[in-house]
Amino acid sequence: MYTFSNKLKLASIILMVVGFLGIGFGFINSPSTIEEAKAMVAQDAHHGGGHGESTHEEAAVEEHHAEAGAHADTHGDEAASHQSHDEHTLSKLQNRPWAAFFIAAFFFFMLALGTLVFYAIQHVAQVGWSPVLFRVMEAISSYLFPGAVILYVFFVLTSAFHLNHLYIWMDPNVMAHDEILQLKSGYLNIPFFLIRSLIFLAGWIIYRHFAIKNSYAQDDAKDNTYYKKNFKMSVFFLLFFFVTESIMAWDWFMGLEPHWYSTLFAWYVFASMFVSAVTVIAMVTMFLKSKGLLEFVNDSHIHDLAKFMFGLSIFWTYLWFGQFMLIWYANIPEEAGYFLTRIEHYNGIFFGMLVFNFVCPFLVLMNSDFKRVNWFVMIAGISILIGHYMDIFQIVMPSTVGEHWSFGVPEIGSILFFLGLFIFVVFSALAKTPSFLAKRNPFVEESKHFHY
Numbered sequence: 001m002y003t004f005s006n007k008l009k010l011a012s013i014i015l016m017v018v019g020f021l022g023i024g025f026g027f028i029n030s031p032s033t034i035e036e037a038k039a040m041v042a043q044d045a046h047h048g049g050g051h052g053e054s055t056h057e058e059a060a061v062e063e064h065h066a067e068a069g070a071h072a073d074t075h076g077d078e079a080a081s082h083q084s085h086d087e088h089t090l091s092k093l094q095n096r097p098w099a100a101f102f103i104a105a106f107f108f109f110m111l112a113l114g115t116l117v118f119y120a121i122q123h124v125a126q127v128g129w130s131p132v133l134f135r136v137m138e139a140i141s142s143y144l145f146p147g148a149v150i151l152y153v154f155f156v157l158t159s160a161f162h163l164n165h166l167y168i169w170m171d172p173n174v175m176a177h178d179e180i181l182q183l184k185s186g187y188l189n190i191p192f193f194l195i196r197s198l199i200f201l202a203g204w205i206i207y208r209h210f211a212i213k214n215s216y217a218q219d220d221a222k223d224n225t226y227y228k229k230n231f232k233m234s235v236f237f238l239l240f241f242f243v244t245e246s247i248m249a250w251d252w253f254m255g256l257e258p259h260w261y262s263t264l265f266a267w268y269v270f271a272s273m274f275v276s277a278v279t280v281i282a283m284v285t286m287f288l289k290s291k292g293l294l295e296f297v298n299d300s301h302i303h304d305l306a307k308f309m310f311g312l313s314i315f316w317t318y319l320w321f322g323q324f325m326l327i328w329y330a331n332i333p334e335e336a337g338y339f340l341t342r343i344e345h346y347n348g349i350f351f352g353m354l355v356f357n358f359v360c361p362f363l364v365l366m367n368s369d370f371k372r373v374n375w376f377v378m379i380a381g382i383s384i385l386i387g388h389y390m391d392i393f394q395i396v397m398p399s400t401v402g403e404h405w406s407f408g409v410p411e412i413g414s415i416l417f418f419l420g421l422f423i424f425v426v427f428s429a430l431a432k433t434p435s436f437l438a439k440r441n442p443f444v445e446e447s448k449h450f451h452y
Contacts, residue, residue: 004431008423015420022413026097029409037090041404091165092402097410098164099400103392104414105154106252107276108422109147110392114277116141116208117241123211123234128446129304132296134438135430136285138212140277142429143422145208148201155197159190166400169258181258188258196251200244207237218440227442245270256399260338264323269395271319275312275357276388278305279381284426286374294436299372300452306371309361309380317358342394345403349394356387389415 031037119137122130157163159170168174169181169188181188211230218226246266254265262268282305288294327335342350360383370376397405438444 004427008427012420012424012427015416016424017420019413019415019417019420022409023097023101023417024413026100026410026413030097031090031093034086034090037093038086040093041089089404092400092404095164095166095400096405098158098166099396100410100414102154102166103389103396103411104418105147105150107389107392108143108418109151110273111277111280111422112141112143112147113204114273115281116144116204116211117238117274118277118281119211120207120234120237120241123230124238126231126443128443129301129450131438131441131444131447132294132450133281133285133301133305134215134441135433135436136288136294137281138215139426139429139433140280140284141208141212143425145205146421146425148205152197152201155194159193167255167258169255184258188255193251193255196247200240200248203237203240203244207233207240211237215438215441219435219438221440224440224442227440242270245273253395256396257338259334262323262327262335262338264319268316268319268323271312271316272388272391275309275316276385278308278312279384281305282309282377283381286378288430288436290374296437296448298451300450301447302374302377303368303371303452306365306377306380309377309384310365310371313358313361313365313384317354320354320357341398341402345405346394346398349390353387353390353394356383356390360384360387 031040115137119134119141121127122134122137158166162170165171169184170190175181175185211233214226214230214233218224218230249266249269253269254261282302285294285297285305286302289297324339328339330336339350361380364376364380364383365371393411437448441447
């Protein structure tokens with residue numbers, strides 16, 4: 001039985017406290033007036049950060065407005081345009097702490113959700129190698145409920161209370177002047193958005209609850225009744241998941257830029273979720289083995305997890321390239337604009353994440369022998385997790401904050417808070433696990449003696 005050590009528990013609490021303070025600092029430091037927003041942009045330009053090229057563009061626009069002020073017949077229009085630009089800048093800067101919070105909240109939530117999907121796939125495929133890892137997967141997926149609650153509260157604050165401007169279609173003034181968004185209003189409306197989110201979050205949580213309940217009941221059963229129940233439930237869950245995951249990707253992420261769309265986007269988000277989840281399963285498994293637990297897990301199990309990490313990293317890269325190259329080559333303005341923003345203002349992150357998500361895991365895990373070496377797998381895992389945080393970052397930040405972005409206290413604080421919460425929830429679940437072995441699973445003996 002695993003004991004949640006006081007040191008690890010204290011570390012997770014410290015991470016949450018420090019992260020909470022960082023999140024609070026981000027909101028307190030957010031500008032509340034146009035003058036404060038101008039001062040922040042000017043300060044970024046003075047320090048050479050925050051993407052000064054856009055600040056120079058803004059200065060040029062302001063200079064143009066000043067010169068044009070001599071023309072009395074257009075002065076009113078220019079002043080209104082200038083005011084609109086300043087308000088736009090203010091709203092983007094106010095979005096930053098909200099966006100930082102959302103990125104970290106979803107990143108750790110997708111680790112739990114992706115793990116649950118991997119767990120369901122093992123049941124449906126009746127896999128023989130993985131039952132010794134089921135308790136680890138079940139513990140990681142325990143973060144699903146608190147993660148879902150936090151995200152849903154976030155969406156309620158965003159939509160019903162209009163506390164930020166992340167989703168422009170939620171602004172009645174924008175909808176009133178945008179004919180394209182008006183055509184989508186039957187789908188893009190706040191009540192339907194919240195109902196959809198509630199349905200798929202609740203569905204995922206309900207499956208997890210009964211799947212884990214049946215898994216533990218199977219340990220004391222005299223036949224495979226509960227195992228068969230989980231098999232049937234997992235089939236329907238996967239059907240439900242692959243529909244609702246697509247809707248989730250459209251609503252939560254493509255909805256940030258409602259004029260843009262990609263037919264590959266839902267698969268792209270899923271690939272990021274899935275490879276990150278398998279990576280966390282491998283890392284938690286290796287950590288527990290280093291503590292003398294999971295004696296029935298051998299190098300072949302780690303090897304198989306590393307194979308998934310390797311293969312899914314290539315799969316993610318394939319989707320990234322397929323989505324980017326086809327849109328870039330076609331050069332249709334309403335589609336290519338999505339990537340223009342990222343290449344112009346997020347160049348380092350947009351292309352840099354390829355190093356973390358593809359190059360590093362490809363080189364480290366290409367050799368079959370390296371997949372059995374824990375510290376090699378751990379290096380690849382850290383690279384993958386950093387890279388896929390960057391991936392979610394470049395999906396959200398350009399759409400909500402634009403060129404006025406930076407990586408600082410709000411982003412670091414959000415990561416630390418959710419990292420601490422994730423560790424606390426997962427290892428609390430592990431400490432409550434009476435046995436790390438799914439003793440009555442019909443494939444557990446095959447899994448214990450699995451060798452590649």
